[in-house]
Amino acid sequence: MAYKPHNNLGSAYEIRVKDHLEKHWSSYFKGCSIENLDNGEVRLTTPNIDQAGLHGVLNKIRDLNLTLLSVRRTQN
Amino acid sequence: MEGIEAYWLGIPIIKRDNYVINLETRKAAALLAYLALSSPSPLTRENLATMFWPEYDQQHAYANLRRSLYSINRELGPDLIIANREDVMVNPSCLFWQDVNEFHLLLTSVKAHNHESSVCAECIENLEKTVDLYRGSFLEGLNLRDSPEFDQWQYLQRESFFHDLASSLEQLIHAYVFLGEWEKGIKKARHWVSLDYLNENAQRTLIETYAQAGQRSAALHQFNEYTRVLKDELDQPPDGEVMAFYQEIQAGNARKRKGKPVASDTTSHINFSKQPLIKMKLFIPRLHKDYVPRPLLLEKLAQGLKKPLILISAPAGYGKTTLLAEWINSLQKTSAPKPWAICWFSLDAGDNDPMRFLTYLTAALEKVDLKLHAEIQEVIRSSDSIYPNTPLTMLLNDLQDQDQSVLLVLDDYQFINNPTIHDGITFLLEHLPDNVHIVIATRSDPPLPLSRLRARGQLSEIRVEDLRFTSVDITMFLNQVFGLDLSQEQVTKLENRTEGWVAGLQLAAVSMQGRRDIPKFIDAFSGSHRFIMDYLAEEALSQQPLEIQRYLLQTSILERLNDSLCDFVLDVKAKNHVSDPQFPQESSPTSEKNKIRLATLEDLGLFIIPQDDERIWYRYHHLFADLLRTRLQSTFSGLVPILHQRAAMWFEKHGDAEGSIDHSLAAEDWESTSRLIARYIPEYLEKGQMTTVIKWLEQFPQKELFKSPKLCIQVAEMYSQGGMIDQIDPLLDKAEELVSFKKSQGESQDKSLETKLSADEITVIRSMAPILRGLKAVCSGQPQLAMDITQVALQGIPEMNPKELALLFWVQGWAQRSLGNLDLALKLLTKGTEYANQSGAILRDIWTDLGNVTRLVGKLTPAIHILENSLQTNFDEDIQNQGNLSRDESFLSFLYYERNKLDQAFIYAKRALAHTQWWPSHNIIATANASLAQIMLARNDFKGSLYALQKAEEERKNRLLTPFVHSLIDITWVQVWLKQKNWKLLDQWEYTQISTLESKSISNEKIDEYLELRLIMLVRLWIEKTNQDKKKERYETCFSLLERLETNSRNSGRGNSLTVILLYKAIVLFHEERRSEAFKELDGCFAIAEPGDYMRIFLDIGESSQGLICSYLQQPDVIHKKYALEILNEFRNSQLVEKQKEALPETLTSREMDILQLLVEGCSNREMAERLILSEGTIKFHVHNILGKLNAASRTQAIANARELNLI
Structure with missing residues (x-):
């Protein structure tokens, strides 16, 4: 009940990792969309999140031993 | 007393026939003192004139001397000073009493007894008198800037008197300690420290006395205080002797000799060994029987033992824990003279709280026979949790004394993100004794000073490259452990695809077991771009019987598993829920024999890890659990809530409140959650665990809350206790509405409400609503309204229970307090406590307010007594983390502040704040911070004061707190502004x-x-x-x-x-x-x-x-003389500290302190240069700076000033 979303919505990020992921991981990645690319990489697109949220996603990538290739902010 | 009296010890006071006489000039007073102390020897006019008026020519100096002598005789009687052309002296036949003579006389009589160690009763009395005579330093405030010779004389006298005083205090302390009169001994030791707080001997004696009195926490606190003072003032660590003694206290050698320990040291009653620690976190993982030995890594680890830290840093699933298990296994087998003490601590996200971290850390180290375990735990609780270095220092000292090698493993360190803990670990590493080694296993590099450690050769690392399975390892793992028969080529393919990732290889092995087309599997796998886990999990699961697949997926919702729990959760049909049609169910119920056991799964290599030696509790490997959960979610999402429901039922049946509520919340089974929370709230609040309850409620929808009148009332009660009383109205409205609706409609008509309340529960609700409204009225400044509301309830609900009656009288007591009828308030509160006793509930608030009102009446001693008693009751109950103690503690802080016991006040405020972690009441956080602000202000710590007050301000902003808190914060601001x-x-x-x-x-x-x-x-x-x-x-x-x-x-x-x-x-x-x-x-x-x-x-x-009281004391027959003197004494003590801060705007550097010390020893520049290995020029430069900072013209003056400022 006490939870209030912050006004600043943060931004979306595009994260690339190696190896294709099943769609069901998007719930593990807190609502990220998962797109498997032809070059064998995966593009994870986060919803608008703040820095702490981004670190949360990166930690989850680490915890699955996925190989992180790049992180890029897409828009505000 | 008839005649002349002179009090030289302290600010000089001269009396004639009981009247205080003010001599015309300071110089006259100084002259009299000099003459009096030199008496009976005569002094020449020439010497006196040059000594007191060195800047005048002889003629003027003589004239000044004459004038001063004349003024003395005019004020004090014509016979006091006798003089001829040459000499001047005090008339020995005059009635002239001096405190300094009395002082010496008393000491001589003590000396005459020639006691070897402890003194007799007569001597104690004489020593006490000596101490009383010493009001302050010799001729305090009477410096003659223009007469260095007098200054020097005064300085030497001052030192000599102070030395005598210190030795008197020391003798008294020894005597009291010998007699077991701890309180008196402590009082004297405190006195000594307050006069000379940088003196090592004084500090050590105080610490020692505390320790002997059995007040270990006070002893340790004093040590910390001393360390802090030294750091702040001189930027130095304590001297060796104090350190050595400190270690002795820790080792428990400095025990009390005889007599009873003083009761005020309440914390020592807590028995921390009963802490409900999660033993699993400290469980050393056992080595699975099927493992690949890694001799090279073991060798590297063994080499690592030459260094303080071994860091194992690699992503999940690289076998970090298994490697450690193997190593520990081998360490335990080696025939060392004394076995290794292995201390294991598995971290999780909750360990970011420094207090919890330290608690678990010391518990992990229990494997080593720490002498100070309970002590350290106590320090962790009582001291400022922001500075964990104190308990860590204690730990280090304790570890150093062990004749055994200690290995401390911190597993899963990646969960730690609190910089305080990182700092603490860095501190540990920098001070680690040789017999202790730390291993950190982590998925990402910790923010410790790794490069520095590397450069100093203090770090040994095992990283992902070391951990990857080589083709040799893989061959052994797959062919020997899993009994496969793979070719070198196949192994290479797997190695390339998995990059030696152990978890991947294990899943591959499970997938390949019993498979015929292994070459095809390997080809398909190595050609795939899918995430290894996705690919292999599917394969591995499909290799398992359906039964096991189902088991794994469905039990993945559990954080920890045991057979009974798993069986219960899996029995979803029992709940009579429609089973998911997609999901394959066995046709026949599984018989006892066929039931899956966790131990069997462990043997299959299915990532299941035992959590205890008895193999009762298990957990899934994090990686595998994540994988199973996402699969469960995506395939059988409908089943998830049902599984959680079953888990909640199991935990409820086994009396695990938090387990049951957590799962019930996850199941979104609001009805059960509501019932469970309502059942456990009273117990959790009584135990002071408000934070846990708030966490539950955050996940519980308000809509659902509004369905249960009982829960509404309970939550409203909690809000009132937590300083959120402005939020209670909707809850009370709803509760009353539901109850009256039920009453008027009758039970049969309304089944949809499902209130199912007993008559008694309805009475509670009907009673509590007006009581809480009354409380809110008190907070809103309407005490009369509070009286009215509660009075109506009292008359309207004759069947009210004792507990509610107790609360009602509490509210009325508070209302009467606000109305300014303290007598009545005390009566009502006492009545409240009587009903509380009858009800069997503790109802701490009533006692606290009884103490509070007693304070308002002006009776501080009984007020302290009531509050400390209230805390004591709780220690007897032996409940941990009792957040609701914070209210008593915050008020005790005020009471001790009122008495200028700033240390105690500070400790209580800090404890209150530490306790609010489990009891986040805005009222208490604000009160304790305001109290801290006042304490810091009294200690001249302006910044600290402002910081605390701003925190208090944040808490009260936009909130309806008690009117007391609002007033308190307002007046504390004024105090701050006055200072500014x-x-x-x-x-x-x-x-x-x-x-x-x-x-x-x-x-x-x-x-x-x-x-x-x-x-x-x-x-x-x-x-x-x-x-x-x-x-x-x-x-x-x-x-x-x-x-x-x-x-x-x-x-x-x-x-x-x-x-x-x-x-x-x-x-x-x-x-x-x-x-x-x-x-x-x-x-x-x-x-x-x-x-x-x-x-x-x-x-x-x-x-x-101060001025008022000084004058007050000069009247004849003062009624409150003793007390007035005590007050002046406190003034002097606090001004001494202030003076030091003011007089020394620039603090001396540690180098300058070194040099100052040598100056005191009387070293020449050359000697100093030799001892400090510096050039004479540098020494001169430093001395010049020291003189500047101390505002001194000469070295002697610098030393005198430094002494006055207690710098040396």
Whole structure:
């Protein structure tokens, strides 16, 4: 009940990792969309999140031993 | 006493026939002192003239001497000084009493007894008298800047008297310790420290006395205080001897000798060994029987033992834990003379709380026979949790004494993100004894100073490259452990695809077991771009019987598993839920024999890890659990809530409240959650665990809350206790609405509401709603309304239970307190406690407020007694983390502040704040911070004070807190502004108060306690303002307000405020030269203040009261002489500290301190240069700076000034 979303919505990020992921991981990645690319990489697109949220996603990538290739902010 | 009396020890006082005489000049007083102390030897005029007037020519110096001698004789009688042309002396036949003679006489008589160790009763009495005579340093405040020779003489005398005093104190302390009179011994030791707080011997004696009295926590606290002071003042660590002694206390050698320990050391009663620790976190993982030995890595680890830290840093699933298990296994087998002590600590996200981290850390180290375990735990609880270095130092010292090698493993360190903990670990590493080694296993590099450690050769690392399985490892793993028969080529393919990732290889092995087309599998796998886990999990699961697949997926919702729990959860049909049609169910119920056991799964290599030696509790490997959960979610999402429901039922059946509520919340089974929370709230709040309850409620929808009138009331009660009373109305409205609806409709008509309340529960709800509304009315400044509401309830609900009656009288007591009827308030609160006893509930708040009202009456001693008793009750209950102790603690902080016991006040405020972690009441956080702000201000820590006050301000902003808290924060701001001399803000504040006051005078209303606090502060502001601008006409306004406040306070019986009001009246009268009236008021003030030992009220208003009390003491037949002297003594102590801060605007560097020390030893520049290995030029430069900073013209003066500032 006490939870209030912050006004600043943060931004979306595009994260690339190696190896294709099943769609069901998007719930593990807190609502990220998962797109498997032809070059064998995966593009994870986060919803608008703040820095702490981004670190949360990166930690989850680490915890699955996925190989992180790049992180890029897409828009505000 | 007839004749002349001279008091030289302290600010000089000279009396003639009991009247205080002020000599014309300071020099005359100095001259008299010099003559008196030199008596009976005569002194030549020549010497005296050159000594006191060195800057004059002989003729003028002689003239000055004559004039001074004449003025002395004029004031003190013509016979006191006798002089001829050459010599001057004090007349030996005069009645001339001097404190210094008495001082020496007493000491001589003690010396004559020639006691070897402890002294006799007569000597104790004489020593006590000696100590009493010493009011302060010799001729305090009587420095003659123009007479260095006198200054030097005075300095030597001062040192010699102080030395005698210190040795008297020391003898007394030893005597009291010998007799087991701890309190007296401690008092003397504290006295000594307060006079000479950088003195190692004094500090050590105090610490030692505490330790011998059995007050270990006080001893350790004093040590920390000393360390802090040394650090702050001199930037130095404690001396070797104190350190050595400190270690002795830790080792438990410094035990008490005889007598009873003092009861005030309450914390030592806590038995920490009963802490409900999760043993699993400290469980050393066992080595699975099927593992690949890694001799190279073991060798590397063994080499790593030469260094303090081994870091194993690699992503999940690289076998970090398994490697450690293998290593520990081998360490335990080696035939060392003494076995290794292996201490394991698996971290999780909850360990980011430093207090919890330290608690678990020390518990992990219990494997080593730590002598100080309980002690350290106590320090962790009681001390400031922001500085974990104290308990860590204790740990280190304890570990150092072990004759055994210790290995401390911190597994899953990646969960730690709190910098305080990283700092603590860095501190540990930097001070680690040789016999202790730390291993950190983590998925990402910790923010410790790794490069520094590397450069110093203090770090050994095992990283992902080391951990990857080589083709040899893989061959062994797959062919020998899993019994496969793979070719070298196939192994290489797997190695390339998995990059030696152990978890991947294990899944591959499970997938390949029993498979015929292994080459095809390997080809397909190595050609795939899918995430290894996705690919292999599917394969591995598909290789398992359906039964096991189902088991794994469905039990993945559990954080920890055991067979009974898993069986229960899997039995989803029992709940009579429609089973998911997609999911394959076995046709026949599984018989006992066929049931899957966790141990079997462990054997299959299915990532299941035992959590204890008995193999009862297990958990899935994090990686595997994540994988299973996402699969469960995506395939059988409908089943998830049902599984959680089953888990909740199992935990409920086994009495695990948190397990059941967590799963119930996850199941979104609101009905059960509501029932469970309602059941456990009273227990959790009684145990002080508000934070846990708040966490539950955050996940519980309000809509659902509104369905249960019982829960509404309970939550409203919790909000009231947590300073969120402004949120209770909707809850109470809803509860009453539901109950009355139910009552009017009758049970049969409304089944949809599902209230299912018993008659008794309805009574509770009907009682509690008006009680809580009454409480809110009190907080909103409407005490009469509170009385009315509760009175109606009292009459309207004759069947009210004792617990609610207790609370009702508590609210009424509070209302009467606000109405200014303290007698009645005390009666009602006492009645409340009687009903509380009857009800069997603790109802801590009632006791706390009883203590509080007792404080308001002005009886500090009983108030402290009530509150400390209330805390004590709790220690007996042996409940941990009791957050609701914080309320008692915050008020105790005030009481000790009032007595100027700043250390105790500080500890209580800090403890209160530490406890609010489990009891986040805005009222308490604000109160404790305001108290801290006042304490820091009294300690001249302006920054710290402002910081604490800002925190208090944040807490109260936009909240309806108790009126007391609001007033308290307001007046603390004024205190801060007064210190700042921020007249602009003070004027604004003054203006607001005056308008409030004006509105009150029209209606001639009673002034309540809360406005009274502000108005008294207003008078203080006026007094201090008048000291500045000298507009004495303001005193009239002061006086009339004070008169009104006095009548008002007397009518209410508020001794606590009356004593301040009378003091201020006395000050105003004194300023107006109406002395005898002033002293009469002061006697009135003392009459209340003395039994309560009030101190701060005098100190806070500063010089105004000091001057008053000094003059008061000069009258004949002073009634409260002893107390008045005590107050002046406190003034002196606090001014000494202040003086040091003010006189030394620039602190000396540690190098300058070294040099200062050598100056004291009388070293020449050359000697200093040799000893410090510096050039003479550098020494000169430093000495020059020291003289500048100490505002001294010569080295001797620098030493004198430094001593005066307690720098050396």
